[in-house]
Every structure is written in C-alpha cells, then in structure tokens.
Amino acid sequence: MNPVEKSFFHQDAKTVAQQILGKQLIRKTSGELLSGIIVETEAYYGAEDPASRAYEGKQTKMNRWMWMDAAIVFVYMVHGHWLFNVITGKKGKPEGILIRAVEPREGVETMRDRRGVRQLTRLTSGPGKLTEAFGITKEHVGLDVTSLSSEIVVSEADDEKTFTVLSSHRSGVTRDLSEEMRFYIEGNEFVSR
DNA sequence: AATCTGATATGCT
C-alpha cells in the first residue's frame, strides 16, 4: 500500500477526478482488506454549482465537510444510498469528487456477502453499490484518505496500466454545469450505465 | 421505460 500524496488532492476537483482514475481504493476493516480500482468519478464545485451540496455557499451541519482540507472523506445519503466523496482543492473552498464506480480487486467474497449479489459486475458498478460493498457509511466522514492509519485509503495502483479517459455530463443531475464533469475509463465493464 | 423503495435533510403547515 502506497497512499497518494496529500498535495494530489490540493489540485482542482476536475483535475483530481481525471487523475484519480486507475488508482486504488482501499478499505481496512478488522482483519480484512478490501480494494478496488477507481474507474468512474464526478467533480463537484461549491456555490456556483447547482448540483453541489454546497450550492449557494450555505454551510449546514451535513455539508460543512466540503469546507475542510483536501483528502477528507465526505459521505451523504441520496435515495437511500450512501455516496462516497473526497474533498479537493484549497481548504475553505468547497469542492470535491464523487467516486461513482470501482473495479473489485481484493475481498470480493466479502463484497458479495454485503451486496447479496454474486455477479461480479453488479458488485461495485455504481456510487451506492460501491459504498455498500465496501461498508462505507456516514461514520467514515472526516477520515483522511492519504493517511496510512485511515480505514479508507487512496493508494497508487501497483500495476499501472494505460487507458483512455472519457468524459460526459454528470449522471442523474437535474441542473448540470455546461462543462462535462463525469470521467471514466474507456471500455471498463464496471462503469455505471 | 416505467415504477417502487429508500434514509436523510429541509421546508412547510
């Protein structure tokens, strides 16, 4: 395990969303390690982004993590599913990325148990599925994904493969920005549809 | 493609 540098997350949300593709998401539980390769992300901004939790710049109890320093975990509930985000950019500027899909690596049997599904491609191919498979909930809000001791870590992948990054408009967002803010690995079967 | 379920926050009455 080789956590990414904190400075990586100090970059712009769009940059991080693109460059985090292919890196490894690691979840440490008591005695077990789950991991997957990040294959789909979306970038979210603050006051000027109508789809952002920080739209219009109002800080509330639930969205205050958006103003925290980069690399901090932010989880929230939508439609009965937890969605996993990581804060990016400068401290005090609300922006971050949503991890939408991963490709399972280690701990596949535990993921199958948690999801109640056998089919590999249905395990983590969506933002709500991945949090269920990895056991990520509100209790993980505030963790630092660049800390070796954290329960959730973003690590450099051990086998760097080359791939093409494609983009599109964000999924399920009713009022989107004009710029395309969803990024995914071309041809990967774990990218959500 | 349509419908149902879902957990939480927010905005009403």
Add this chain to the structure above:
DNA sequence: GCATATCAGATTT
C-alpha cells in the same frame, strides 16, 4: 409533524 426532494438501484413491464 408531515410532505417533499434527492448526485440510485432493483424489479417489473
């Protein structure tokens, strides 16, 4: 306190 909206997912048509 209750209705409603939400960055989904699963199931049924």
